[in-house]
Amino acid sequence: MPGALRSIFKVSHVRGCLFKAQVRRLSLLEYHSHKLLKDFDIPVPRGFVVETPEEAREVVAKINAPSVVKAQVLAGGRGKGKYESDGQGGVRIMSSGIEAFENASRMIGYYLETKQTPPGGLLVKKLYIYKAVDIAQEYYVALTFDRDRSMPVLLISNVGGVDIESNADRLEHYWFDMTHGITDEIVAYIQAQLGFSDQEMGVISHILRQMVKLFREKDATLLELNPLVRTCEGQFVCLDAKFTFDNSARFRQAEIFGLEERLPDEEDEYEASQAGLSYVRLNGDIGNLVNGAGLAMATNDLVSLYGGKCANFLDVGGGATRQTLLKAFEILNRDTRIRGILINIYGGIVRCDMIAESIVAAAKQLKGFKVPVVIRLQGTNSDKGLELIAKSALDNVIVEPDFELAAEKIVNATKHSHQRG
Template sequence: MLAKPSKAYSDILNDRSAFPLAIFARDAPSVVKAQVLAGGRGKGKFNSDGKGGVRIVSSPKEAFESASNMLGYNLTTKQTPPEGLLVNKLYIYKSVDIADEFYVAITFDRDRYMPVLLISDDGGVNIESNASRLQRFWFNLYHGITPEITSYIQAQFGFSDKEMAPITHILHQMVKLFREKDATLLELNPLVRTPDHEFFCLDAKFNFDNSAKFRQRELFALEELEPGEEDEYQAAQLGLSYVRLEGNIGNVVNGAGLAMATNDLVTLCGGKCANFLDVGGGATKETLSKAFDILQRDTRIKGILVNIYGGIVRCDMIAESIVSAASAIGGFKVPVVVRLQGTNSEKGLKLIQDSGLDNLVVEADFDQAAEKIVKLTETS
């Protein structure tokens, strides 16, 4: 990894710890890659010099110039937002002579309920436009890649017996990783063959099952968040389910079904929800405080609808938590409509009414609550 240059160029040349040693092999070109959570970097463009996110450099000076136009600037690709992603890290490695590029991946075929190995001899930056050339090999996760499959791969792609040894090893290691780490996608692109018939993986993309976080704690501890995902991550740490939407009305509900119904009703009333935030059955002062804090930091939000059905959780406890949470965050900055139904709902609504909090409205009826928050949002 390479940090943003802060020294004068002459100082950096004299301090080789500032760059990987490969950069200083003047007779061996190196590759500089922007490290962002998106594909298509090679064909992308920086807002600094219009060049791509993967560059070949042949000298320390050229490396410094490239790094200066990459670090701290936005890279736009087909997989990034229109404004691109900020590049704070670079990866530098020695350049490799390439004879052939292959695409190799393992994922799940959900139609067949089994994993599938995907291989193409047209890997690299054009794989998405040449997906029709992918060869598919379905296999049993327990047995892995069998000799029959490797024999077919050798015949299909013309690998020699000597070349099949590293290819087979790579495939077996991919299956092992896929199985042991609860992966949903392992993608090597490109896996290249050199003129000397050696194989190198020049880039890779791995996806893992979010439902397996409890089994893969060390793995998920390495996760880097995409821009805008910080709130979702913080909410998940407290057991909240948060999804950012495009509107200006924040929602706090308990239950995914109630969240979808609330979103639909707000839309029917002429509003648009800014989020899906499910506090679940374990709503507490801590979780509600965090929920309100997340919503109040969102500058798009002009109003909040709290829609809670008290079954597992009592409505009076929810009301106490709302009042405590409001005090903890210094009160509500936008109008908040609270609708409580279920166990002790009347007691809960009275607790909120008697709290004396500003910007807080109670409404027992679902339709009326949705209409009120839409109107309050329009006038705020």
């Protein structure tokens, strides 16, 4: 996400742990975004998606002109990124079919690392190719929500492309309401600030209003055109786009959500969300299973206080069932980073005896816990739950009713546990 938008999309710190808001938003690959823009009469190049070097050669030979070849991954900064294969970026200009074949052979099936990818990069499976454009001017245009003002905002700048983050102070902000959209008054302000001619402003205002239409009709949370360019012939074309959509709108945006592609480290998060669990992957080696976001954050605090690092934020919520808890254990069990698990439950709506039954069932299903597990049960039916766990005589399990001692014990147990591989 460009630095200019970070003040709008907020994250919060919890003593050494960084939490992103647990609201999954669909992101689209570039070629899907271009198709959507075209459907809303927003100008984009005629592009082609390829999955093999041979297809890349055929497409560039057919275009018969310098062509842009782009790696398709869910991350920005591709042009300045580096491929593991040849150290070059993920956006390249090709002049011939042979050149396209040679480059595609080092792009498809290899990892591209950018400042927005996980360490090691993302695997590239597809390339997007279109005829190169002679650029006279680059612009940055985005629609998103300003949470502080509780209304949508248009951001626009005559500095676009890869340099937008270092020029965030040149972004113009125009707040608007969804009922009236981009008004003539806003159009006049934009023209005055950015110096568009009347003819150019006619095209720009059409693009902006179509963006608002797309934003509203498709339940978007971010529409970002970067860059929107003016060509040497005076035409406006969107060369790259990033969209995100509200996951709550999945039920009425089935076509768009059918295009969903997830990053490797989002698979567990997605699977958890389908089971009604709130899961966020962190960078430690202690797995947490907790009910309630507040208790989860407090648990992470105490683990950090005693020198441990959490591998996840996993909130089973107040509506936890045996099935959802088994899914939670399944997610934790396959995370090879985890060297210990802390189960911290305060039973209010959730019954501790049901939690205990799920723990015992999970242990049987997994043929025992391979890492130390510290269990703290307090609240509704906690006595019954602890009795059940005691009778089950589970190996590798420590029961500790005190919150602080439970955190301390899992940290100490983890230090003596062998990491799984």
